[in-house]
Amino acid sequence: MVRMDDCLFCRIARREIPAKIVYEDDSSLAFEDIQPQSPVHLLVIPRRHLVSLREMKPEDESEIGHLFAVAAGLARERALENNGYRAVVNSGTWGGQTVFHLHVHLLGGRVFHWPPG
Ligand code: AMP
Ligand code: ZN
Numbered sequence: 001m002v003r004m005d006d007c008l009f010c011r012i013a014r015r016e017i018p019a020k021i022v023y024e025d026d027s028s029l030a031f032e033d034i035q036p037q038s039p040v041h042l043l044v045i046p047r048r049h050l051v052s053l054r055e056m057k058p059e060d061e062s063e064i065g066h067l068f069a070v071a072a073g074l075a076r077e078r079a080l081e082n083n084g085y086r087a088v089v090n091s092g093t094w095g096g097q098t099v100f101h102l103h104v105h106l107l108g109g110r111v112f113h114w115p116p117g
Contacts, residue, residue, distance in 0.1 A: 004049045009101035013047050027063055028070050030106075039109025040078055040085070044071045050102040053091040064102070071106045080108035 004010045011017045013029055020032040022042060033041040044067045050060055071087045085108035090096035 007049055007101050008099055009043075009045050009103065010049050013045065023070060023074060025070070028067055030070060030074055033105070038107045038112075040080060040107065042071075042074055042106040044068075044074070044104040044106060045101060051100050052097060052102050053089055067102075067104045071104050074106055075108060078108065083108075085109075086112045 008017065012019045012021075012031060019034075021029055022032065023030040023044075027048070028044060028046055030042050030044045033043050046063050046067060048063065050056070050064070053064075056064060068087060075081055075085045075087075085106065088105045088107070089102065090098075090105070
C-alpha cells in the first residue's frame with residue numbers, strides 16, 4: 001500500500017516533484033502527462049489521496065465527478081470539442097493503472113480507436 005507521503009501524485013500536488021501544472025482549484029489539479037500518448041495528454045487528479053474507482057465511497061462522488069468537469073473544461077479550452085477527445089480512468093492492474101492515485105486521462109488531438117488494446 002502506497003502511503004500518501006510516498007505517492008507520486010500527492011507529491012506533485014504538494015509541489016515536491018515538478019510537473020507542468022495547467023490547472024488547479026481547491027480540490028483538484030491537472031498537469032501534463034510525462035509520457036504523452038497524444039498531442040494533448042493531461043492528467044486530472046483530486047488533491048486528496050483517492051486510490052482508484054474500486055475504493056470509491058459515496059462521499060467521494062462529487063469530488064470524482066468534478067474531475068470530469070475539469071477535464072471537459074480543459075478540452076474546451078484546448079479546442080478539442082469539435083473533433084472529440086477521450087477521458088478515461090484506468091482502474092486496477094488489468095485496467096492499466098500504474099499510479100495508484102485516482103486520475104482522469106484527458107487525451108486529444110488525434111483519432112482514438114475502440115475497443116482499446
Ligand atoms: P495510469 O497507467 O492510468 O496509472 O497512468 C499513469 C500516468 O502517469 C501514465 O500515463 C504516466 O505516463 C504518467 N506519469 C508517471 N509519472 C509521471 C510524472 N512524474 N509526471 C507526469 N505524469 C506521470
Ligand atoms: Zn496520492
